[in-house]
Amino acid sequence: MAPAVLIEHLKKSYGTVEAVKDVSLQVESGEIFGLLGPNGAGKTTTLRCLCTLTEPDAGAIEVSGVSAIDNPRLARQKLGYVAQEVAIDKVLTGRELLQLQAALYHLPRAFAKERIDSMLKLLALQDYADKKSGTYSGGLKKRLDLAAGLLHQPDVLVLDEPTVGLDIESRSAVWDFLRQIKAQGTTVLLTSHYLEEIDILADRVAIIDRGKVIACGTPSELKDKVGGDRITLRIREFAPVEEAEKARSVLQDLPAVQEVIINSAQGNSLNLVVSPQSNALSAVQQALQAAGLPTFGIAQARPSLDDVYLAATGRTLLDAEIAAASTRDEKKERKQNMR
């Protein structure tokens, strides 16, 4: 059977910005597939190319074996897309918006009515269906977006940041809903920069960074690949780089320590990969003490998806987000200064 989604060597630039440099991924039918990456990594651009809303510069895209480039209409029928930022008409009611969506997909009238009712029920929106969508809370709006994306019974539901800005309760309602539609056979492709969301929800994940896929697999495969437990420690709140280097040379000789990464974005803190279930923590503390290096904070944990990202890029997802935000702010500032 053809995969639900096949993307091969996708490329897309906006002027000089290479939004997607080389993305290949394969989503199997019936799975929840997560695309994880920091701001500006190219997630939305990838999804927009898949959903035929943006024309790629190069690469192949197939939806259940149908080329989205040669046969965009048919590919689009197989996809439901819920955008990152949806401009919904505030004057229309939830039901009216779904009716509009049904008309856009040319759904037969009787089928549309039935389908709208069942979507409203599935997303527990019956009580709000005839209220103006402008009065909806963020969680309700998102549920309405999901209903709209699913209305024409797509094989694949594509969701761009489905839970961003939602409170914990609404977020877990969306998660439950996605599991439910997966159980009914719908394939789900979603982006997120919430590590825990992807970890909990996704059967498989591709980590995307600066327009490229840097790792792909099940969350546990990816975590296993980065090896043992992690120790994070600080020499002091902001250690000089020479001190961090000295700590690294002391620590990398310890038998339990597999790898030491200096995280310059976090005040030269040290991220260690150590053999699991070893007495690494006390060995590390003793070695630093013997070298006359104080420890400001130290913690040991099982690897997370952030460690996968760190191992591949040398920075954590959070640092990448902060860097992307500051580049954006700098650009904004420069623009303002030019005025």
Ligand SMILES: Nc1ncnc2c1ncn2[C@@H]1O[C@H](COP(=O)(O)OP(=O)(O)OP(=O)(O)O)[C@@H](O)[C@H]1O
């Ligand atoms: N229409 C556009 N015109 C110019 N540049 C764009 C356009 N869309 C995206 N970009 C740029 O392409 C890069 C990738 O953007 P994209 O929106 O795909 O990232 P993302 O991973 O979805 O980020 P986020 O997590 O912030 O949603 C960014 O540098 C962005 O500024």
Ligand SMILES: [Mg+2]
């Ligand atoms: Mg995006």
